[in-house]
Amino acid sequence: AKRLQQNKDSEIEAIESWRQAVHRRKIVYCSRTHSQLQQVAKEMQTCIKAHPPASKVRKLKIVSLASRKELCCNTSVQSESLQAMNEACADLSDRKAAGKPGCPFQSSHKIEYESLKFQLAEAENIMDIEELNNAGRKNALCPYYLSRQTAVDADVLLMPYQSVISKSTRDSLGIDLNDSVIIFDEGHNILDAFLDIGTQELAYKDVRTFCLLLDMYIRRFERRLKATSFLAVKKLQKCAKFIMQWMDEKSESGKCNIVASAETFAFETKLDNMNMNEVVEFAKRTRIAQKLRGMARKISQEKERDEAKLKSTDQTINNSVKNPFHAFIGFIGAMVEVSSGYKLLFTESNGEGCLRLVRASVGDAFASLLDDAKSVIISGGTLTPVNDLKVRLLPKNIADTSTLFIQCPHVIDDAGFLCLAVPSGPTGMQLNFKYKNRSVQLQQECGRAILNFSRLIPDGIVVFFPSFKYLETCLSQWKESDVMSAMEVKKAIFIESSPSLQFPPSLKRYQSKSVGDLIAKYTLAITSKRGAILFAVAGAKLSEGVNFRDGLARGVIVVGLPFPS
Structure with a gap:
């Protein structure tokens, strides 16, 4: 059995080295919703059947990429919250890595085998969301990880806007846009998509809950934490308290509806004196947000002396619109990556303060896509006035000769x-x-x-x-x-x-x-x-x-x- 496992591992390594040696230019087709991408996949199938390629032409490989919400077929993980699904999946992966029972659909060798079949198929192969789910249930493997594996060998990727625009999402999916052709369909949505994805929101009650649970975490595990981990947790705690103190000061002084630059906020909260990159890296590496959430659930189930306090803590967590732990980690993570194109808004409603880190312009974010891609195509039926779109979207250093505008007649005479x-x-x-x-x-x-x-x-x-x-x-x-x-x-x-x-x-x-x-x-x-x-x-x-x-x-x-x- 050990020798068989070694043979399988060597085969996988050979496949990976072959993949790295063969570089193909990809077409990345983006739209706003998965239902729109499903229709694109069906139209592609119709076109391929109507116009089959010559026998010597390499057949197209097309893959849809989606979140666990659309692709997970493990009923024990499926949840209304995508973040909760991500956490549950990560926990099952850790259990499997530790030799304990994990997700029955997570089989790396099965996924590699299906991915290789996809690549070597002689006919056109379109792995849309429906096909991925069918393959997962039929072969007892994870459609989510199968889509990520087959995407390496695909010629065309079908993805929602946010998966392409967000660099962190691209990195987590392993998507390399270098020398690719990116198509944004329904292009009139592109400005709003960049602005929405660049926005992070943090409510005062989320910061308060985060601080409360982090204090409990330190008291419970102080002796078990290594010195470096203890110092990192204390930095995270100090960061949260600085932000909460800033929000308290603004609320008490009546200074609400404040608009400030991200740099000004970092100076006033003393975050510029801290190495925020280390704090964010520690939070992501140790998955501190998941640990705090798990501890909160455990506390709510325990019968301790201060029952009223624990009840109020649990109530605070349940009343939060978002997971307060991920909301805070996401906010400080965005603070690390912000550029001059960001503004910070502080508002107060019904006595509750809220911070919003918003992208004031999309030019810098769009420029990063232009730097990587071979070309970017924005298509849609309602893009005019085009000059307004070019001014708001394109960086100033892009010459007019680098852009081309094509207008096609309506399909109806x-x-x-x-x-x-x-x-x-x-x-x-x-x-x-x-x-x-x-x-x-x-x-x-x-x-x-x-x-x-x-x-x-x-x-x-x-x-x-x-x-x-x-x-x-x-x-x-x-x-x-x-x-x-x-x-x-x-x-x-x-x-x-x-x-x-x-x-x-x-x-x-x-x-x-x-x-x-x-x-x-x-x-x-x-x-x-x-x-x-x-x-x-x-x-x-x-x-x-x-x-x-x-x-x-x-x-x-x-x-x-x-x-x-």
Whole structure:
């Protein structure tokens, strides 16, 4: 058995050395959501079947990369929180490394074998999220680690924005963008994506909880910690107390809604006198956040003398919106990496202070991608005005000759496309959807207008509302009158579900548990020649990344016009 293990290890080493010797230029295709990437994978499959390559041409290898949330198939690890899943997976890996029972899907040799099969396959191979999950369940191996392993040999990587934009995420996935071609689809989202990913938030209650648990940790394990570890934990504690003291001073002085540079904040909190790189490195290497979380859970279960104090501690942890330990470690980690393009905001609401480290400009972050990549392509249907995008996104040292703008004609000819602004309804009432004008009469007039359009437009109609709340208000009003029943005579009705707003029982029968199920039912109603109306919300899941092709959207109605950002 030992000799067999040695042979397997030598085979794996040979594969790794071969991989390092063969460098391939990758195409990294990014979009906002995994559902959009799933559609890209399906379109690629359609193109490959329609236009098969010549026999001597090397076949494409395409892999989707996603988080454990989408790929983990271990039911004991699956959780609503991605961070909790990451922690549970890391704990199981440690157990397996220590020779104890771990995750049954973590088998390095199985993953290497499947990865090699993927690389040596003679046909095109597309490992999207669905294929990865199927392979994991069929062969009892981890789809998450399989995707990371097969990505090394892939020609095309399908990834969400955040996995490409965030350097720490790229490093954890082992993604090297050197000499690659990066494509950002739905490019109008790229500025917001850079800003969101560059933002770190830290609430006062998270700092307080972190300090409280760190004090308990030091008291419990002081004698068991090595001298170097003890000093590092004390530095971490001092860092947290400096930040909490700064927030206390600002709150007591009434100085809220402060905007400052990251450098000013570091000076005022005395963090510039500490080696923050060492602190962050220690926190990541020792996984101190996971240890504190585990200790907090253990404390909440123990019956100690000071039961009230422990109860209040547990209550503080449970009431935190985010994991306070990871929130704090993430914040100081971001402080280490910040550049001059960052600002720090301090606000106070309901007596609770909050720090936000925000990226004021995206030029520096985008420049790092340009330095690594062979080229970057930003595509989308709503990129204009392009000059505004170039000013906010591109570094100043990029010459105009280095950029190329290509505009393609619409897929629908002008003769087959009609765009109308509808100022008034069937009774002549003005359709002004400003908030102050949203009366019951306006809702009824809107419903009658949509009803008339449903009588004229064949197949599918998609209707976008400005918010779920207003959509629910209008639909409930139409349900009480005869408008909804008149619509159902002409077409089947489907409604997008809200992640937070509960629709009344009378409307729930028009909804589905998932977007995929809703689209499948909507498509079936149209292909059965009955036709359908799909009510959705601008900015929600159905407004981007869903391919309403052919009869699925013979008409699109937008209720009200959103203000430009």
